[in-house]
Amino acid sequence: MLLLASAALTVGYLTSPQSRRVPSFGVPAGSVAQVLSSPASMQAAAQMPVGGAPDVTPGVIYTATFKDMTGRPQSLGQWQNKLLVINFWATWCAPCKEEMPIFVKLHQKLATQGVQIVGIAADTSLNVAKFAKVTSINYPLLSDEAGAIEFSKRLGNRFGLLPHTVVVAPGGEVIYTKLGLISEAEFESILRQNLLKVAKSL
Amino acid sequence: MFFMLLGLPPAVIANTTATTVAAPDATPTQELLPAEDVFKISARFKDSKTIELTYQIADGYYLYRKRFRVSNETPQFRVGKIVSPAGKVKQDATFGRVETYRKSVRVLFPITMLHKDTGSADGTTNDATNGATAGAGANSVKLKITSQGCADVGVCYPPLQHDLTLQFGSGDTVVPVSTSGVGATPLAQSQPWTSSPPDTSRPALPVSPGVADLVKKTP
Structure with missing residues (x-):
């Protein structure tokens, strides 16, 4: 756990909610590079940008629809007034499930303060339902086997890697993205910081 | 602080926007490779009944033993179950005991020709050369x-999906004609997100009790 948590420390970018900037405007794709730290064993690998700037409008985000565990479509638009945390994951992704207890904790701590965490699985709703049965995830788990990866790519995840976590401010601005495992303390701090900013800007 | 405690190179951000950066100062680090450059596959007929897949895996990456699938798109052939060597056992917090491959791995699966009248021979009764030379496209x-x-x-x-075309019975090694992510469907701008039909072909990987507990016990 420690190794995984330490290895994938990736920092995306954090914009000020006050700017109310639409991420896809004025930011060339790829200008905001997400870079993963790498062990010595990867030094021989060729360089390739992993991440880029999100290429979505609030409209795209809030009309995005994924299946819940019963197969019913759920739109992200229902959370447009929340500080929305989208965590892309899959049942076949070990690091993804490694960090899910962090989201469980954060959901407990911050859900009443305006944070909404949603897990979107690049998986079948059946697999997600099976996973949910043996765990106690306390936030919504949605899925779309192919669509989740594509949506994640649109949010700057060039290779469709998992886990990928995105924070969307109320109104649809993408204010933070991260590939790899989040750090609980860092991520909670980011959420709290943006909750304050969002509250001030309203 | 977190980075320092772990003693590993911290992540770095290349930020060209005039916005807040949520990262400490850091030295540039290596970036990840696209999947097709990480997991390079080639294939050949090992003998008249067996296809051998060879994966070359870049340093710092690994493949899961239980995640190989072969889909045959040629009706006159039938492929059998994949035979893979034992991998390095890894205790995964989520999956429990899993086996992984690094550097390279060779996996095999049987293949037989169902219809002898397609210009070739059944691999069970003819050698590879006959099968390869008896007919071109049909093979x-x-x-x-x-x-x-x-x-x-x-x-x-x-x-990751690799499309391969081999000549039945040929000993030639081939590489994929195309490589794609399974989830890489084109995005329709006008229809942002429509759910794909449920696919029950991929079974859920088991969740180890340990991880289930971990999640359950989280306050």
Whole structure:
């Protein structure tokens, strides 16, 4: 756990909610590079940008629809007034499930303060339902086997890697993205910081 | 602080926007490779009944033993179950005991020709050379090979699909005619997100009790 948590420390970018900037405007794709730290064993690998700037409008985000565990479509638009945390994951992704207890904790701590965490699985709703049965995830788990990866790519995840976590401010601005495992303390701090900013800007 | 405690190179951000950066100062680090450059596959007929897949895996990445799938797109052939060597056992917090491959791995699966009247021979009764020379196009075997792996830095690639075409019985080594992520469907701008039909072909990986507990016990 420690190794995984330490290895994938990736920092995306954090914009000020006050700017109310639409991420896809004025930011060339790829200008905001997400870079993963790498062990010595990867030094021989060729360089390739992993991440880029999100290429979505609030409209795209809030009309995005994924299946819940019963197969019913759920739109992200229902959370447009929340500080929305989208965590892309899959049942076949070990690091993804490694960090899910962090989201469980954060959901407990911050859900009443305006944070909404949603897990979107690049998986079948059946697999997600099976996973949910043996765990106690306390936030919504949605899925779309192919669509989740594509949506994640649109949010700057060039290779469709998992886990990928995105924070969307109320109104649809993408204010933070991260590939790899989040750090609980860092991520909670980011959420709290943006909750304050969002509250001030309203 | 977190980075320092772990003693590993911290992540770095290349930020060209005039916005807040949520990262400490850091030295540039290596970036990840696209999947097709990480997991390089080639295939050949090992003998008249067996196809051998060879994966070359870049340093810092690994493949899961239980995540190979072969889909045969050629009706006159039948492929059998994949035979893979024992991998390195890894205790995964989520999956429990899993086996992974690094550097390279060779996996095999049987293949037989169902219809002898297609110009070739059944691999069980004829040698590879006869099968390869008896007829050209009819002897092509089209396969979709799916694999899935991750990087040591703690991210996983979506299932990777390689399209291969081999000449039945030929000993030639071939490389994919195309490579794609399974989830890589084109995005329709006008229809942002429509759900794909449920696919029950991929079974859920088991969740180890330990991880279930971990999640359950989280306050």
